[in-house]
Amino acid sequence: MEWVVVLKRDCETCQLVTPVLGKLAQNAPMKIYSQDDPAFPEALGGALDDTGLATSWSLGVETVPTLIRYENGQEVARTFGWDRAEWISVSGDPTLGEGLPGFRPGCGSKTMDPGMPERLALKFGDIKISARSIEVDENDDPMEVAYDRGWSDGLPITPPTDLRVARMLAGTTRKADEIIGIVPPNLVECTVEKVAINAVMAGCRPDYFPVVLAALEAALIPEFSMHGLLATLWFSGPVVIVNGPVTKRIGMNWAGNALGQGNRANATIGRALQLIIRNVGGGKPQGIDRSVMGNPGKYTFCFAEDETDPDWVPLNVARGHAPGTSSVTLFHGDGVQGVADQAAQGPEDLSRSLAMGLAAVCHPKLAAWGNAILVLSPDHYAIYRQAGWGRPEIEAALIEALRRPGKDIIKGAGGVSMGIDPSRAEEMVDKFHPGGLLVVRAGGPGGLFSAVIGGWTAQRRAKEVQIVSKEIGT
Amino acid sequence: MTSASYTMRDPTAETSPVVRHRMKAPPLGPETTIGLLSISKERSVEFLDTIDRLLSERGCKVLRFEKPTHTKPAPDSVIQDIIEQCDVVVEGLAD
DSSP states (O other): OEEEEEEOSSOHHHHHTHHHHHHHHTTSOEEEEESSOTTOOGGGTOOEEOTTOHHHHHTTOOEESEEEEEETTEEEEEEESEEHHHHHHHHOOTTTTTTSOSEEOOEEOGGGSTTHHHHHHHHTTSSOOOSOEEEEETTSOHHHHHHHTTOOSSSOOOOOOHHHHHHHHTTOSSOTTOEEEEETTTTEEEEHHHHHHHHHHHTOOGGGHHHHHHHHHHHTSGGGOHHHHHHOSSSOEEEEEEESHHHHHTTOOOSTTTTSSOOHHHHHHHHHHHHHHHHTSOOOBTTTBOOSSOOGGGTOOEEEOOOOSTTSOOHHHHTTOOTTOOEEEEEEEEEEEEEEOSOOOSHHHHHHHHHHHHTTSSOTTOOSSSOEEEEEOHHHHHHHHHTTOOHHHHHHHHHHHTEEEHHHHBTTGGGOSOSBOGGGTTSEEESSOTTOEEEEEOOOSSOSEEEEEEEOGGGGSTTTSOOEEEEOOO | OOSEEEEEEOOSOOOSOSSOOOOOOOOSSTTOEEEEEEOOOTTHHHHHHHHHHHHHHTTOEEEEEEOSOTTSOOOHHHHHHHHHHOSEEEEEOOO
């Protein structure tokens, strides 16, 4: 029989069990490893030095003290902390620890300090990163090297070191070498690890990582047409709307300035998606990205929906996901157009008014071209809520208000050549395809205005270009 | 690369070499405008005149620029002129 003990001086329970260890060591050889001070425990002549944590890591120690009993070189029993009954059971000595309290919890092993598991996994080879290494000369700035190599969207990136990548990978249960999909435009297989590297560069925390993975998976659904969205002359880029419990868990913003700057999760999840398209897919502005102007949302455009009103049907639930599910919905969106209405006398009035703003998407005289998101502010939503309206009533009223006489929007009407085909002059014409108008709640209080996010002109090909939703995994 | 002290992982598809290629030399012909910047040091003119003649013989358009003094960086106005008018700049003559 042989004993192995792992402990540290900075642990009262470890100090408490020192006399017990002395008694056990009288009957069988004992190796004591100290994580912080090899001089401890002095009464037993000190310990083997495990300040590098190699032994603690290889033994899988999570709590100190940990006592392990070996027979013929094989581990046969283990306990941790101080539970007298447990220690008696492991040692077979019924008199062990007489006079000591029955129970004292142990302390956290130093292998479990924040960030330490990934550091040790890298150090001892339990995590292997496959992507090739880019060495930075000691006289160079890693951020400048990233710029020089074309990895940046124009803003500084967080250098993707091994440790940062390992920590990002710890944010998912998925394996690093799993292939997420084929990324356009160069149709490159993208692994979880490559996503992690770009998520690090974007500034994501590891707990955002499942959202980034889901956003990428959604973008790679063929019906989303990510290649076309990248290559288009139009303004659009991927807009990511996040629903469900994950939004609270990772601290996303759906309140004041939800579409703007200032929230790390909103900012970096959307950015990570764009960096993957750039770096893995090879899609760069003035390259395959042919956008005439682009829009600021192509740096990042990601926000959460306000789900604080239990009566409101969240966007992902409206799109078929179970209540309580965390999901991403991806839309091909442009910039933000505000619609002010500070005079509406009721929900019908407000719907007609907001529809006027929505009618301008792509062009006021076009129909079933680009789709739209209406981001409904809390103050506008209050008018609907007061009238007992929810999502179905609001959507129906907007669609009805956006149904216009064809004669008003045919080519040449109003002295404007742009417009729909004159053969439709006698029809009532819908502005958007069925399902092409997303109503999302977000924003802070204080303003009787909402936001229109116009869509991509290729959405007129409704079968080829679709809004997509994807459940967020782990 | 020497004395690497920092390592990053490649975020790309790794289709280009780690050690990047040098930029391709511009074609020597009428489509290329080459600026010759004298840093105003002794014997600069002889050197740059020779370069001017050799490039002109190859059909390049050559423009001449001069810093007021070799002891200070070029003023913004000189840099601006070079950037706006030239594809390539040759600077001389240093020690």
